[in-house]
Amino acid sequence: MDFAIPESLTPILARMREFVDAHVIPVEAAFHEADDFSAVEARMVEVRAKAKAAGLWLPQMSERHGGMGLSLLEHGLVSEVLGRSPLGHYAFNCQAPDAGNMEILAEYGTKAQRETFLEPLLAGETRSCFAMTEPGRAGSNPVWLETRARVEGDTITLDGHKWFTTAADGAAFAIVMAVTEPDAAPHERASMIIVPTDTPGFTLVRNIPIMGEAGSGWASHAEVRFDDCKVPVTNMLGMPGAGFFIAQARLGPGRIHHCMRWLGICDRAFSMMCERAATRELSPGKFLGEKQTIQNWIAESRAEIDSARLAVLYAAWRIDAVGQKAARVEVSAIKFHVAKILRNVLERAIQTHGALGITDDTVLSFFYRHERGAQIYDGPDEVHKSVVAREVLKTYGMDPRAVALARKAAAREGDK
Incomplete structure (x- = not known):
């Protein structure tokens, strides 16, 4: 197996990382301090114009719709880079929920719907x-x-x-x-x-x-x-009654985007944790990183992030190769697995920062507040675990859902 990033994507990822560091992260302080997002949005207009001019606009959309035409796997790698900042995806017009809405309008919208609702969304003129x-x-x-x-x-x-x-x-x-x-x-x-x-x-x-x-x-x-x-x-x-079908088409790839974004957050938190450990003195000449507990957290976080990243990229590759339905186990597995790792890494990074970690002087507290929902939205962890378990048990000759339905039917017959 080849684990190398596609050669054509390597310079794009480098440019995006440089762009996030140079233009997006500097806006974060204003974002955290603002009571009204409109003030930050005004600053982001300039940032977004630069992203568009740099050819980094709409990475999730086809070239026909003014996007970069990346595959799901490629966009997953992009999401990891952009996830390092709360404003990363917004800077490139691939933020939720707009990204998913763009995709379903492009796929299922009529010509009039696309002209009225999709085109301004693609241009970044509306949300x-x-x-x-x-x-x-x-x-x-x-x-x-x-x-x-x-x-x-x-x-x-x-x-x-x-x-x-x-x-x-x-x-x-x-x-x-x-x-x-x-x-x-x-x-x-x-x-x-x-x-x-x-x-x-x-x-x-x-x-x-x-x-x-x-x-x-x-x-x-x-x-x-x-x-x-x-x-x-x-x-x-779309057609009457097709809402659930369209929602599933929207949510499957969206979970790949979320998981890679979470890994971008992990990357940022991990870097902050390591920097803190290497520079924070506990007493003159004695550093936090000398403590075995901190070293364990760094090692565990590195291993968890790397393993989760490979699992997400594999799930994205599976969707590209065999379709969303055939890859549903892989998608459900990464949804709860990466969400847990995100929580683990954020917990360790905050603890490493001590009291500073729970303030808004760093981005960690924002990530902690807003990403605890990762284990709830787009299907709670418990539901995704059930999906994986049911599919695994089927390979051993047991269908838990069929067994439960048969039991209910037998109970109804017994009540007659």
Whole structure:
């Protein structure tokens, strides 16, 4: 097996790393201090213009859509570099949730939808959000939705309540998962509907505080409501009832992006931990890095990051080679595995920094607050572990889901 980075990608990764160090990381201090993201966004306009001029814009999109045309594996390597800064992906217009929204609009949008919603998004002129999670429904069961969208003639009327709608604050439109086919099979009930955020009936209730920090703009997670919210039927994305199918197409590659971004965070935290260990004096001439516990943390972190990176790149290669469905075990495995390693590395880096680590004088506390959700969003760890375990057990002749269904059927028969 060849573990070398593709020759064509090596200079791109080097340029991106240099760009992040020179233009993005210097904006972080203002980002952490600002109460309103619009102030930081104004500074990022210049940074984004430089990224576009440098030919580093939209790494996740095809050249046909003005992007760099990278494969999933290549974009994974890019995500690792950009993940070193909270603003990294935003600088290159490949941040969540916009990146996923761009991909599904490009794939499933009509010509009119692409012109109205996709083109400004690709240009960096607008932002968007994705509304699926609901406070009254378990996020681990994405087909169980309360939000309804009634199709009546040329109009769709939405009523419902969503939360953790990332980046709704300042977004031009939302892509909303809502039930349009209530009598259909569970995976065929919901549709995706494009809702401009200035539509009457759309309300941004609040930006949800994450461990005490509400955030704003692109860095927010909002609670939103739809009350008799009407949009044209032409705003439906794809076919009626295709919402879950489109969501799966969006989420699979997105998990690769997330995992590589987390590894970028690990890389930054690891470097900070090592620098701290090498320079922090405990007493004159005695350094923190001499302590065996610190050395153990450095060694364990290095081994975990390297092993996780290979697992993610393998999963990305599998998706490129055999498709998302055939690679679902690998994707689920990296989702919970890398999230745990991210938590481990951040914990060690913060502990190595002592009291400094829990302040906002370094980026570590931001990463710790905002990335604890890595073990929850895009499917909690426990769900992904179940996926992996079920598929493994099938190779031993047992299908846990089939066994459970058979047991329920037998119990129903016994009650008759």
